[in-house]
Amino acid sequence: GQQVQQSPASLVLQEGENAELQCNFSTSLNSMQWFYQRPEGSLVSLFYNPSGTKQSGRLTSTTVIKERRSSLHISSSQITDSGTYLCAMDLNNNRIFFGDGTQLVVKP
Amino acid sequence: GPKVLQIPSHQIIDMGQMVTLNCDPVSNHLYFYWYKQILGQQMEFLVNFYNGKVMEKSKLFKDQFSVERPDGSYFTLKIQPTALEDSAVYFCASSPDWGQDTQYFGPGTRLLVL
Numbered sequence: 282g283q284q285v286q287q288s289p290a291s292l293v294l295q296e297g298e299n300a301e302l303q304c305n306f307s308t309s310l311n312s313m314q315w316f317y318q319r320p321e322g323s324l325v326s327l328f329y330n331p332s333g334t335k336q337s338g339r340l341t342s343t344t345v346i347k348e349r350r351s352s353l354h355i356s357s358s359q360i361t362d363s364g365t366y367l368c369a370m371d372l373n374n375n376r377i378f379f380g381d382g383t384q385l386v387v388k389p
Numbered sequence: 390g391p392k393v394l395q396i397p398s399h400q401i402i403d404m405g406q407m408v409t410l411n412c413d414p415v416s417n418h419l420y421f422y423w424y425k426q427i428l429g430q431q432m433e434f435l436v437n438f439y440n441g442k443v444m445e446k447s448k449l450f451k452d453q454f455s456v457e458r459p460d461g462s463y464f465t466l467k468i469q470p471t472a473l474e475d476s477a478v479y480f481c482a483s484s485p486d487w488g489q490d491t492q493y494f495g496p497g498t499r500l501l502v503l
Contacts, residue, residue: 326493
């Protein structure tokens, strides 16, 4: 079954709006990561976030391990934020499972 | 920050031929991984590798697949023979430790099997 559930599947924003992306895990996990996948497919690691809150510029990640969830908040979205956001969980055996991703489109 | 390189970025090959995908991991990393993402689908784990050995592989890691890292050079994924369903983007990743650190991903190799 699907071990990593991401929501929403897609999101359309006007430039300047905020976005909240969610990730839920069906099993206990060792850690989790957020990635940005560019339209051409390459991956950028955003956060490695076993627990708690981390911030980088306009991005904030909050993970609550015991509740098996993580969120990614994008503030003041820009057109260049468009792409796919993937969350992935790392089980104790070091295998990473990816969610289906959230497709974000930011319009001018 | 640390970077993982993948060569080539794109590869087109005829079905039945052999292909080798190359990964240049972060220099002091010890653990290496391959992932496969078919266009429009979820990215999925293929295999992880440590100390010259496959530690774990998924059901997607068919008998036609093999990995190696001879003498600390490239970490390679070889497919022999290739099949149409092998068309995908293959991502390499490396990490310094087991389960303690983030995996650093390469930009991917887009493989098209005709």
